[in-house]
Amino acid sequence: MSLERIFTPIKMGNMYLENRIKFPSIATDYVTDGEVNPQITAFYRERAKGGVGLAGICLCPTRLDQGPWLSIYDDRFIPGVKEIVKIFHDNGTKVYAQLIPGYSWAFPGRPVEFVSPSGISITGRVDPPYRLGGPRRGTATSRHILDESEIAQITEAFGDAARRAREAGFDALEFGTGGQYFIGQFLSPLINKRTDNYGGSLENRMRFCLEIIDSAKKNAGADWTYIIRWGRQFREDGVTVEDLKSTAIMLERAGIAAIDVIAGWHEDPVPMIQSSVPQGKWIYLADEVKQAVNVPVGTGTNIQDVEVAEKALREGKADYVYMARALVADPELPRKAKEGRLKDIRPCINCGRCYESAVVDEVGLSCTVNPQVGREWEYVVEPVPEPKKVFIIGGGPAGLEAARIASLRGHEVTLYDEKRRVGGATLLAGVIDQRIEKFNKYLQRQVKKWPLKEIRLGGKVTRNLLAETGPDVVVVASGGIPPVLDVPGIDGSNVLSGSDIQKLLGGGAIGRGGVGQRLLWRLASLLVRYWYNFGFVRWFLRFPFPFKKRVIIIGGGFAGCEMGEFLLGKGKQITIIEEGSKLGIDIGPVTRWVMMGRLREGNARLETGVQLEAITERGIKVRKNGASLFLEGDTVLLAKGLVANSGQMKNMIGNIANTRFIGDCSEPGKIMEAMKSGFLLGFEV
Ligand SMILES: Cc1cc2nc3c(=O)[nH]c(=O)nc-3n(C[C@H](O)[C@H](O)[C@H](O)COP(=O)(O)O)c2cc1C
Numbered sequence: 277m278s279l280e281r282i283f284t285p286i287k288m289g290n291m292y293l294e295n296r297i298k299f300p301s302i303a304t305d306y307v308t309d310g311e312v313n314p315q316i317t318a319f320y321r322e323r324a325k326g327g328v329g330l331a332g333i334c335l336c337p338t339r340l341d342q343g344p345w346l347s348i349y350d351d352r353f354i355p356g357v358k359e360i361v362k363i364f365h366d367n368g369t370k371v372y373a374q375l376i377p378g379y380s381w382a383f384p385g386r387p388v389e390f391v392s393p394s395g396i397s398i399t400g401r402v403d404p405p406y407r408l409g410g411p412r413r414g415t416a417t418s419r420h421i422l423d424e425s426e427i428a429q430i431t432e433a434f435g436d437a438a439r440r441a442r443e444a445g446f447d448a449l450e451f452g453t454g455g456q457y458f459i460g461q462f463l464s465p466l467i468n469k470r471t472d473n474y475g476g477s478l479e480n481r482m483r484f485c486l487e488i489i490d491s492a493k494k495n496a497g498a499d500w501t502y503i504i505r506w507g508r509q510f511r512e513d514g515v516t517v518e519d520l521k522s523t524a525i526m527l528e529r530a531g532i533a534a535i536d537v538i539a540g541w542h543e544d545p546v547p548m549i550q551s552s553v554p555q556g557k558w559i560y561l562a563d564e565v566k567q568a569v570n571v572p573v574g575t576g577t578n579i580q581d582v583e584v585a586e587k588a589l590r591e592g593k594a595d596y597v598y599m600a601r602a603l604v605a606d607p608e609l610p611r612k613a614k615e616g617r618l619k620d621i622r623p624c625i626n627c628g629r630c631y632e633s634a635v636v637d638e639v640g641l642s643c644t645v646n647p648q649v650g651r652e653w654e655y656v657v658e659p660v661p662e663p664k665k666v667f668i669i670g671g672g673p674a675g676l677e678a679a680r681i682a683s684l685r686g687h688e689v690t691l692y693d694e695k696r697r698v699g700g701a702t703l704l705a706g707v708i709d710q711r712i713e714k715f716n717k718y719l720q721r722q723v724k725k726w727p728l729k730e731i732r733l734g735g736k737v738t739r740n741l742l743a744e745t746g747p748d749v750v751v752v753a754s755g756g757i758p759p760v761l762d763v764p765g766i767d768g769s770n771v772l773s774g775s776d777i778q779k780l781l782g783g784g785a786i787g788r789g790g791v792g793q794r795l796l797w798r799l800a801s802l803l804v805r806y807w808y809n810f811g812f813v814r815w816f817l818r819f820p821f822p823f824k825k826r827v828i829i830i831g832g833g834f835a836g837c838e839m840g841e842f843l844l845g846k847g848k849q850i851t852i853i854e855e856g857s858k859l860g861i862d863i864g865p866v867t868r869w870v871m872m873g874r875l876r877e878g879n880a881r882l883e884t885g886v887q888l889e890a891i892t893e894r895g896i897k898v899r900k901n902g903a904s905l906f907l908e909g910d911t912v913l914l915a916k917g918l919v920a921n922s923g924q925m926k927n928m929i930g931n932i933a934n935t936r937f938i939g940d941c942s943e944p945g946k947i948m949e950a951m952k953s954g955f956l957l958g959f960e961v
């Protein structure tokens with residue numbers, strides 16, 4: 277598909293944009309006390325170089341308690357943000373400031389408070405889903421109801437902040453007022469129960485937002501470009517699509533030059549950004565708004581692939597696209613797309629870990645597939661003065677990332693994997709999740725482009741081999757192993773582990789079961805060895821091999837729940853048992869509620885606080901609350917996670933000086949942790 281439309285320049289207010297890809301402003305949590313620092317500067321430098329048409333920087337117009345955004349509530353912040361503006365302008369990229377206060381405000385002489393139109397929240401809880409610089413979880417006893425004089429103070433503060441942003445040199449100002457945050461909440465009849473000028477009719481509910489726009493224009497000048505993010509609410513009696521359209525008309529009249537149509541609110545009970553949500557699902561919202569206004573309308577939220585965006589623009593459903601996570605994952609996406617190098621774009625896998633790191637855990641924005649995110653200022657690939665011979669055992673995410681960085685730095689890298697294809701855990705995860713399939717394929721292609729000395733697949737690493745090659749450094753990234761489960765029946769022909777399947781997908785054979793079953797395994801391994809296709813495996817799993825109809829999954833962590841959700845979709849009946857008191861304890865909050873909801877909807881039997889006692893051909897014996905239970909099932913899948921494998925690997929390779937263990941082999945985790953350990957090792961050797 278040619279990408280003509282997305283690379284056609286567009287006028288937005290007084291700005292001319294080179295292309296129609298916008299990197300929306302996001303919370304990074306890299307800042308302390310709202311000040312610019314080398315970490316955030318380096319993060320934006322990478323994004324400025326990547327070729328986006330427009331990029332955004334969040335600025336907070338009020339003081340917060342360690343918020344995730346830069347501040348602009350005082351003139352002293354102007355010089356810092358000027359630096360960031362300059363970085364974008366030096367790279368020929370337009371940049372806007374987004375004014376965003378989140379859920380909170382700090383009035384003079386008062387602590388930071390959660391504020392709201394009527395003191396109520398959609399969930400009924402005082403704490404919003406993300407604190408975003410507001411009171412620490414559990415410390416606020418209410419959401420303060422803003423009175424009219426406080427509303428006026430906030431409006432004035434927005435005006436001052438807008439003036440500062442203009443002084444800093446931004447090309448435009450965006451109001452981060454739509455959606456869930458407190459100003460957007462005024463629009464929602466569900467939680468705006470006011471009877472004054474700011475409640476009741478749609479006009480009244482829009483008043484606060486329109487006054488803010490007016491104040492910004494008065495302070496920063498009506499000749500500047502003002503844009504906004506605006507969204508609906510997926511709740512009965514909430515902000516409807518019709519409201520969205522009527523208010524968009526009001527915004528256009530107020531001088532708004534472009535509208536980003538966002539999906540919904542964090543509190544909405546609808547998955548919006550998880551991998552189970554089809555790409556482009558929310559384009560229809562922009563299409564609706566576009567029919568109501570004449571200013572450019574942007575679509576986005578769960579658009580990862582440029583082709584999906586191009587199609588929406590060509591069909592006239594939107595004028596531009598905003599892509600946040602796709603550009604976190606690969607800041608060079610626009611440049612690569614323009615050069616026709618779509619296959620070189622590192623795909624975002626929709627895992628949600630970026631949200632979790634930046635706004636839930638408040639540890640700074642990180643990305644699973646791009647470990648450089650947040651580390652751009654410390655880790656820069658430069659040639660090493662003395663290249664070393666580096667031998668990497670294991671071509672999973674950790675080994676590959678170590679190989680990439682070490683080879684780019686000039687080391688002589690040999691990558692070895694006993695499987696016949698690289699990707700490690702992504703080989704299985706890619707069957708379950710098509711975004712990970714995309715990532716695996718990306719890795720398979722890229723590994724051939726990195727300056728590795730050699731890639732050896734499908735053979736065993738022996739002590740002799742290591743002695744012959746004489747590496748300076750051996751990096752062991754061979755993955756973890758399943759924990760030993762000492763229960764009767766564990767070696768039964770109906771028992772499978774995640775590692776068995778991974779081995780099979782890597783082209784290896786599984787020596788289990790009777791003659792017939794072994795033959796089937798053999799055939800399957802030959803098939804995947806010479807003709808491996810994620811889609812085919814996905815399709816094939818609806819048949820009763822290797823999973824029969826009733827599957828019992830031992831282990832209710834991420835691996836078990838994800839597999840359970842996937843197999844439900846293949847028509848299997850699922851039982852998941854977990855020793856602990858909670859399922860999915862290692863699943864982040866962005867994903868967990870969606871996964872649990874789908875398991876429940878699929879009538880999966882979910883048992884917690886259960887000890888496995890034995891496996892039989894008809895199911896499993898367990899103990900729960902002191903009583904014995906028998907759970908029927910045909911196939912038992914062991915998914916109790918992995919344990920480190922460094923001990924076994926040490927025995928295998930012998931006592932070689934300068935051996936390093938990374939990834940699951942040293943400390944089992946998810947793809948993000950594996951990639952990070954490979955990245956750091958690549959810089960360390
Ligand atoms: C870590 C993170 C922080 C975000 N912070 C903000 C924010 O401060 N303001 C905002 O308007 N949107 C914020 N967003 C939302 C994005 O701008 C975007 O609308 C959303 O991620 C959906 O787009 P995507 O699927 O392309 O990522 C954030 C997104 C991420 C991933």
Ligand code: SF4
Pocket residue numbers: 601602604605623624625626627628629630631642643644645646
């Ligand atoms: S952390 Fe996950 S969801 Fe976020 S940008 Fe990276 S790959 Fe995408």
